Amino acid sequence: MIIDPRIEHIIEQLEMMDILDEFHVDYTMDGKNIGVGYVGIRPCPFCGESNNHWAVNLKFKFGTCFKCKGRMSIFRLISYYGRMSFEEVKEYLLDKIDYDVDIVDQVTQIIRNKKEEPTYIPPKKDELPNNKPITYNLLRQNSYYKSFFIKRKLYYWDIKRYDLRYSKEQIIFPVYLRNKIVSYQMRNIKNKWYSNGTNLGSYLCYEDHILNNKPLILVEGFLDYTRINSYVKIYYSNEISVTTGYLKMISNKQIKRIIACKPSKIIVMFDSDSWFDYDRVKNAVPMDVDFIILPKGKDPNDLTWNEIDLIFGEISGKSRIRKRFNVDKHNNYQSMPKM
Numbered sequence: 001m002i003i004d005p006r007i008e009h010i011i012e013q014l015e016m017m018d019i020l021d022e023f024h025v026d027y028t029m030d031g032k033n034i035g036v037g038y039v040g041i042r043p044c045p046f047c048g049e050s051n052n053h054w055a056v057n058l059k060f061k062f063g064t065c066f067k068c069k070g071r072m073s074i075f076r077l078i079s080y081y082g083r084m085s086f087e088e089v090k091e092y093l094l095d096k097i098d099y100d101v102d103i104v105d106q107v108t109q110i111i112r113n114k115k116e117e118p119t120y121i122p123p124k125k126d127e128l129p130n131n132k133p134i135t136y137n138l139l140r141q142n143s144y145y146k147s148f149f150i151k152r153k154l155y156y157w158d159i160k161r162y163d164l165r166y167s168k169e170q171i172i173f174p175v176y177l178r179n180k181i182v183s184y185q186m187r188n189i190k191n192k193w194y195s196n197g198t199n200l201g202s203y204l205c206y207e208d209h210i211l212n213n214k215p216l217i218l219v220e221g222f223l224d225y226t227r228i229n230s231y232v233k234i235y236y237s238n239e240i241s242v243t244t245g246y247l248k249m250i251s252n253k254q255i256k257r258i259i260a261c262k263p264s265k266i267i268v269m270f271d272s273d274s275w276f277d278y279d280r281v282k283n284a285v286p287m288d289v290d291f292i293i294l295p296k297g298k299d300p301n302d303l304t305w306n307e308i309d310l311i312f313g314e315i316s317g318k319s320r321i322r323k324r325f326n327v328d329k330h331n332n333y334q335s336m337p338k339m
């Protein structure tokens with residue numbers, strides 16, 4: 001039933017009693033009617049029986065009533081005792097990725113203040129600044145915006161796909177996590193000034209699209225991401241994924257999130273000035289880290305399709321019969337408005 005391997009992993013790590021404590025559920029460890037490996041809870045949510053016939057198995061993490069045979073999976077237990085919808089349970093479990101990775105901080109905190117109960121802290125989110133969606137009309141009327149996207153080979157359907165917005169000469173790139181906006185990056189259209197959401201460094205670009213057990217390409221910025229991602233989506237969809245930390249230097253939180261996504265290896269793509277980040281990722285990540293250095297002065301946006309082809313030929317280690325693909329016929333495709 002559970003399909004997300006990250007959730008399965010989190011559930012494996014969970015202590016059933018921690019969950020019950022977190023939701024202030026009273027349970028009995030032993031006594032009449034309580035089997036080995038179970039804790040008894042009163043009353044039974046199904047039949048209302050209150051002699052500990054309703055019990056939760058600590059190892060296999062399910063609830064069962066020995067009287068009415070009512071049963072709950074861990075998902076339903078959390079939903080029932082935490083008063084959450086199934087969607088919220090999923091989110092609650094996924095948020096534990098950060099929470100559990102910070103186990104050292106957590107233990108330190110508990111030792112420091114024994115009376116303080118460990119509380120669940122979801123990662124902080126940023127609200128988008130006031131903005132408007134980028135429309136076809138805006139591109140037709142405003143040559144700054146139009147040429148910004150043309151220069152970066154971004155089409156109108158990319159703008160829609162990445163949900164780009166604008167505000168006072170700024171382009172806003174929203175950061176999505178599980179279908180919600182959690183942070184953003186903003187770039188001035190006339191110069192290279194960026195401003196970032198406070199918590200941008202806690203998130204990855206399209207983390208939900210990172211594939212388990214497949215190579216992950218880490219690029220330097222969002223615009224690099226769009227270029228490489230367009231290529232990957234056509235020729236390597238379901239084989240390779242791409243992400244970025246948005247910032248010049250990837251944060252430790254972002255590194256933890258990458259590890260939690262379990263790619264088979266990480267390929268850092270950077271220009272010749274950015275060695276430092278490669279070293280940091282290589283030392284911090286317990287998996288294969290490779291790199292691609294782009295020719296001096298080039299970033300992924302300057303690469304021609306053929307140059308990208310060469311790079312990916314090397315990454316995949318196989319010569320590929322390229323599926324010719326007529327982008328113009330794509331359903332969502334709309335060309336840039338003509339001047």
Ligand SMILES: [Zn+2]
Binds near residue numbers: 048065070
């Ligand atoms: Zn019952």
